[in-house]
Amino acid sequence: GFAIGSAALVSLALFGAFVSRAGITTVDVLTPNVFIGLLVGAMLPYWFSAMTMKSVGSAALKMVEEVRRQFNTIPGLMEGTAKPDYATCVKISTDASIKEMIPPGALVMLTPLIVGTFFGVETLSGVLAGALVSGVQVGGTFCFVGIYLALCFRTLLLHS
Numbered sequence: 001g002f003a004i005g006s007a008a009l010v011s012l013a014l015f016g017a018f019v020s021r022a023g024i025t026t027v028d029v030l031t032p033n034v035f036i037g038l039l040v041g042a043m044l045p046y047w048f049s050a051m052t053m054k055s056v057g058s059a060a061l062k063m064v065e066e067v068r069r070q071f072n073t074i075p076g077l078m079e080g081t082a083k084p085d086y087a088t089c090v091k092i093s094t095d096a097s098i099k100e101m102i103p104p105g106a107l108v109m110l111t112p113l114i115v116g117t118f119f120g121v122e123t124l125s126g127v128l129a130g131a132l133v134s135g136v137q138v139g140g141t142f143c144f145v146g147i148y149l150a151l152c153f154r155t156l157l158l159h160s
Contacts, residue, residue: 004143008136015128022121027129033119037126044111044127045135051104059096066092 019027029035066088076082116124 004136004139007139008132011132011135015125015132018128019125022125024121024125027122027125029126031122033123034126037115037119037123037128038130040111040115041127041130041132042134044107044131045138048104048107049138051107052101055096055100055104059093059100062092062096063089 027034029038067084070084070088071077074082074084077084112124112127115127
């Protein structure tokens with residue numbers, strides 16, 4: 001809750017700084033450019049989340065395959081008499097965290113540059129406002145889902 005609230009306040013402050021620096025006096029949502037920007041901006045947090053979840057799923061699959069390989073090739077691992085190869089698992093995790101996060105990072109960094117350059121500051125104000133509102137909603141939803149899943153998992157552990 002606190003992290004989402006502080007992120008929302010920082011985003012709002014940055015949006016205010018952008019609007020004052022760009023010399024925008026009003027953001028009229030009925031203007032077609034701003035309205036389209038709102039729609040695109042509202043879509044961005046969901047797209048970013050989908051890209052990061054896909055990246056995490058891909059990295060997790062590589063990790064599972066490596067653990068399976070180790071169980072199949074290292075004698076005594078199942079019995080606990082042999083040590084697993086931790087370095088390979090760490091390498092998979094760090095490589096994936098670097099390589100897999102390039103597309104979501106590019107999405108976040110390039111969208112404002114492209115929209116501002118090709119469609120102007122009014123459309124960009126719509127994109128930023130839409131991303132701000134939608135991003136706070138997505139962040140809050142993920143936060144509450146995480147808490148709910150943790151409580152469900154805890155209940156399962158207590159009753160098993």
